[in-house]
């Protein structure tokens with residue numbers, strides 16, 4: 368195995384590593400960001416909580432069934 372072959376082999380390895388890194392970067396950048404929780408505000412106590420934990424009573428959101436029964440309250 369001569370020196371030219373060794374250089375070609377080294378270039379191939381370097382190129383492969385470069386391509387692999389580039390592919391990894393691209394796949395990392397194309398991954399969607401982690402889903403952001405939609406925060407809603409309780410219409411009664413105005414506490415913010417994730418939408419999936421809130422109780423919906425259109426057009427209002429509540430943090431608990433107790434506050435849902437008490438209804439919306441003006442922020443003071």
Ligand SMILES: [Zn+2]
Nearest residue numbers: 409412430434
């Ligand atoms: Zn509340």
